[in-house]
Structure formats: structure tokens, C-alpha cells
Amino acid sequence: MRTERRAAGYTLLEMVFALAIFGLICTVLFVLTAEMRFAEKHLPINMHKNPQVIAVLARLRRDVLDAASRQPYEKTYGVYTSSDKVLIVETMMASGGQQTVIWDFRTPGEVRRRAYNVGVVADDWVTRGLPVDFSNLEIDAVRTGTASAWATRITAKDENGRIAIDTILQPRATE
Amino acid sequence: MRYQRGLSLVELLVAFMILTLVITISLTAFVERNRRLQQASETILAYQALANEAEYRRRMTFASLETQPVEFVSDVAILEPLKPFNTIVAVQEVQPGVKNVLMTIRWKEGQRQAKLELLRADTGGSNLW
Numbered sequence: 001m002r003t004e005r006r007a008a009g010y011t012l013l014e015m016v017f018a019l020a021i022f023g024l025i026c027t028v029l030f031v032l033t034a035e036m037r038f039a040e041k042h043l044p045i046n047m048h049k050n051p052q053v054i055a056v057l058a059r060l061r062r063d064v065l066d067a068a069s070r071q072p073y074e075k076t077y078g079v080y081t082s083s084d085k086v087l088i089v090e091t092m093m094a095s096g097g098q099q100t101v102i103w104d105f106r107t108p109g110e111v112r113r114r115a116y117n118v119g120v121v122a123d124d125w126v127t128r129g130l131p132v133d134f135s136n137l138e139i140d141a142v143r144t145g146t147a148s149a150w151a152t153r154i155t156a157k158d159e160n161g162r163i164a165i166d167t168i169l170q171p172r173a174t175e
Numbered sequence: 176m177r178y179q180r181g182l183s184l185v186e187l188l189v190a191f192m193i194l195t196l197v198i199t200i201s202l203t204a205f206v207e208r209n210r211r212l213q214q215a216s217e218t219i220l221a222y223q224a225l226a227n228e229a230e231y232r233r234r235m236t237f238a239s240l241e242t243q244p245v246e247f248v249s250d251v252a253i254l255e256p257l258k259p260f261n262t263i264v265a266v267q268e269v270q271p272g273v274k275n276v277l278m279t280i281r282w283k284e285g286q287r288q289a290k291l292e293l294l295r296a297d298t299g300g301s302n303l304w
Contacts, residue, residue: 145234
């Protein structure tokens, strides 16, 4: 006896249904990820998520806010020359004395803070593992008021040139 | 005789529906997480701009606070990703010798905003506090 075997594929209607559902899934995916793609395109990298960045900014803030005079920034100190990657600032210590602090951002992925007390290294702090984009950091001087001392402005851009950090630090001690 | 049949349309549809449901739920959770991260990033940008503006407003003379620009005087380039946005500064004398400087940034057509208040006291000398 011969068995008749029917080997049929999907009908057109079945295919249409399947494709309609697939299309629905694609639409849902597209709609739900639209906002995400927009944010990725427009927003800079959030460098403040990195604990090292927070630590650097916190220490730097304290040094500048506790600056020792109205003009606390030195142009040169030892082998260091101030630039958009190097900040030299005279700051107050907890004991009431002064020290010269050098912030060195020249090495990508690394920040060094070196404090000198009467020419002798009193503290040497290095942090590594910073975001690569953080190396685009720039130090600038701004005036926030006609009678105020120069403030330090820290800006850092991500790889797409979007500003991720823009912080003005104004010396407080002599105000 | 052994009868071998494939999946019926109903079975296929049910399978697709379950798959869609699972994908939608997991994707919604993922997108919600990203939305919150995006909001956090926006807020960080806004508060940096607010803190910078506060540095300028601290140093304006106490008497002239009301006559200063009602928009931010500091550089707001960091707010570029939030465009269109607007900045507002409102000054109110809460008691004699004390003024409240309220700085606000609004974006996403006013749906989102960040505020920072600065209390200024007439010290007679320094403009700092």
C-alpha cells in the first residue's frame, strides 16, 4: 500500500501573520530605544560616575578654595610651569601654614598632586585609571567678579567634543 | 503509519506572543534604566552650570542684585545637550538685609528643571556671603 504524504509549506496568510508580528516587535524595539539613541548622540559621557574623577575634583576643590592669598597661582615652581594641564597653587594647611600644591594632568589616565612645604615634598598623591577622555581636561583662569581673585575653571570634553565637566573653583580664604 | 505534523498557526501565534511579551518587558526595564541614567547625566550638567552661576552671583554687590540680568551671566556651553533650555534668576528680599537668589534651568519644554538657591546677606563689606 502506498502512503500519500502531504508536505505543504506555510500558506500566504500564515506568512503574513508571522511577518506582521515580527514587524510589531521591530516597531516596539525602535520606539523604545529612540530616546536611548537620542541621549547617546547628544549627552556627554558622565565622568562623575568615576570615583577617581570625584576624588580628584574634591581634592582640587579644597586646594583652590583654601588658597592662601588673592593671587595664589604661581607661574613656575621647580621643574613645573603652569599651563592648561598644570596648576600651581599656594594653599593653606590645616595647621595654618602654607604649602605649594602642583596638580599635574599631563599624563593621560593619570593625575598627580604633589605638595611642597618650604621646597620639600610633603605629600605625593597619584591616581590612575581615570577615563581616557578626562585627559582632555583644561585648566583656565576666570574672573567671577570685578573685585574677586582669579578663579580656576576646570573643563573636560569627551571624545566627541562635548563638555562633560565645567567647574569654577573660587578661592575663599581671603574673601 | 506515523503521522508527523508541524506547528499549527495558533501554536505559532501563541509562541510569538509570548516571545513579544518577554522581549517587551525586558526591553522596557532596560530602557527605563537608561532613561534614569540619562536624567542623572542631564541633572549633573545642570547643577554644574548652577554652581558656576552661583559663583558669579555671590560676587555681585548686594544692592545691585535685583538689577542684574535675569538670565545666567556665566558660560552655559555645558548645557548645549539640553537645548532648547532657558535660564532664570529671580531675586527676592526675604527680610531686611537678606536676599534669596533663585537660579533655575528649565529644559525639555519645561518638563525638567533644576534649581539652586543662594542666600545673600548684606554684610556691608565682602560680597561673598
